Amino acid sequence: MIYLDYQATTPLAPEAREAMLPWLGGPESAGFGNPHSAHRLGRLAAAAVELAREQVAGLLPSGGRVVFTGSATEAINLAIRGTRRSRGHAIAASAIEHAAVLDCASTLEGFHLLPVDREGLLDPEADLPAKLGLLAVMHVNNEIGTAQPVARLAERAHQQGALLLCDAVQGYGRLPLPDGPDLIAISAHKIYGPKGIGALWVRDGVELEPLIHGGGQEQGLRSGTLSPALCAGFGVAAELARNRMADDAAHIEALWDHACLLFADWILNGSREQRWHGNLNLRRDGLDVARLMSDAREVMFSAGSACASGSGRPSHVLRAIGLSDAEAKSSIRLGFGRYTARDELDRAAELINSAAAQQG
Numbered sequence: 466m467i468y469l470d471y472q473a474t475t476p477l478a479p480e481a482r483e484a485m486l487p488w489l490g491g492p493e494s495a496g497f498g499n500p501h502s503a504h505r506l507g508r509l510a511a512a513a514v515e516l517a518r519e520q521v522a523g524l525l526p527s528g529g530r531v532v533f534t535g536s537a538t539e540a541i542n543l544a545i546r547g548t549r550r551s552r553g554h555a556i557a558a559s560a561i562e563h564a565a566v567l568d569c570a571s572t573l574e575g576f577h578l579l580p581v582d583r584e585g586l587l588d589p590e591a592d593l594p595a596k597l598g599l600l601a602v603m604h605v606n607n608e609i610g611t612a613q614p615v616a617r618l619a620e621r622a623h624q625q626g627a628l629l630l631c632d633a634v635q636g637y638g639r640l641p642l643p644d645g646p647d648l649i650a651i652s653a654h655k656i657y658g659p660k661g662i663g664a665l666w667v668r669d670g671v672e673l674e675p676l677i678h679g680g681g682q683e684q685g686l687r688s689g690t691l692s693p694a695l696c697a698g699f700g701v702a703a704e705l706a707r708n709r710m711a712d713d714a715a716h717i718e719a720l721w722d723h724a725c726l727l728f729a730d731w732i733l734n735g736s737r738e739q740r741w742h743g744n745l746n747l748r749r750d751g752l753d754v755a756r757l758m759s760d761a762r763e764v765m766f767s768a769g770s771a772c773a774s775g776s777g778r779p780s781h782v783l784r785a786i787g788l789s790d791a792e793a794k795s796s797i798r799l800g801f802g803r804y805t806a807r808d809e810l811d812r813a814a815e816l817i818n819s820a821a822a823q824q825g
């Protein structure tokens with residue numbers, strides 16, 4: 466099996482797994498306490514959560530706090546609904562945001578979509594709606610990998626008195642984060658951490674209302690008992706990503722250069738330069754992607770966004786960059802990362818290219 470679906474999820478780093486194990490202990494261990502209990506076991510668990518919070522914050526700007534959530538989807542919902550209630554203004558988002566942003570924001574009144582160009586990039590000087598309360602712009606797109614001009618758009622949102630929410634799920638831990646966001650959503654399972662935990666970074670002074678009410682955990686913003694195991698895994702994954710950022714990036718660049726040669730006959734979707742190079746979204750006219758995936762089944766890759774797969778929806782991202790339905794349907798996404806070896810790319814290219822060639 467060759468795994469080339471790093472945008473959907475990443476393998477758990479052995480270091481992150483190791484850090485989780487003490488917090489999955491049974492009755493004889495000291496690792497099962499409720500981090501919200503006042504006794505010694507509780508305090509031990511709370512210390513693990515706070516260490517993880519610091520590790521996660523190590524890759525985020527200073528001047529804010531980290532609120533753990535169950536996923537980035539939840540963090541995004543908290544950001545949009547939490548600020549929206551207190552501000553009651555318009556909300557705008559790029560047309561290529563993840564469904565977590567678009568589906569949440571579109572339930573609210575005064576929602577505007579900002580188009581992207583054929584390269585999959587937002588115009589940093591695009592018209593923004595009047596009475597803007599929140600602008601949502603992702604860092605790196607999960608389908609086509611393009612990186613948006615977040616810093617400039619944050620400046621412009623601030624000039625209008627609005628906040629900027631950045632979905633940094635695909636950029637956090639891989640690239641330095643852009644300056645300017647007031648709210649940043651991240652997810653552990655995209656940085657070699659466990660599934661089931663995300664976080665929202667909230668700039669100091671930004672007021673939020675909770676979505677989930679109850680025991681008042683997470684500074685009153687997200688009630689519910691935290692999992693110290695998930696927090697510890699997230700924390701170590703973040704620390705590892707911080708320490709390895711340069712090495713990981715160099716590894717990705719080498720794989721990208723190699724992959725571009727292996728797939729030279731394909732058309733690249735999205736900007737070549739303004740992009741995270743661990744994402745290769747390619748198309749070939751007339752390709753039957755379902756057949757390709759079956760013929761090259763040794764390779765785990767995606768026909769579009771894994772987040773939307775199963776929903777039957779055509780990719781809103783590929784349509785937003787101006788592809789026809791037929792072009793979008795003949796697109797595949799190959800994603801590679803820290804644990805991808807060059808010879809895996811060779812083998813994957815052999816399988817995918819020969820399966821595609823069989824289609825004529």
Ligand code: PLP
Pocket residue numbers: 472473535536537538539563565603605606607632634635651652653662663772
């Ligand atoms: N935003 C982006 C850009 C993503 O790629 C994903 C997941 O694929 C999410 C949000 C949702 O993250 P989670 O799985 O933690 O809810």
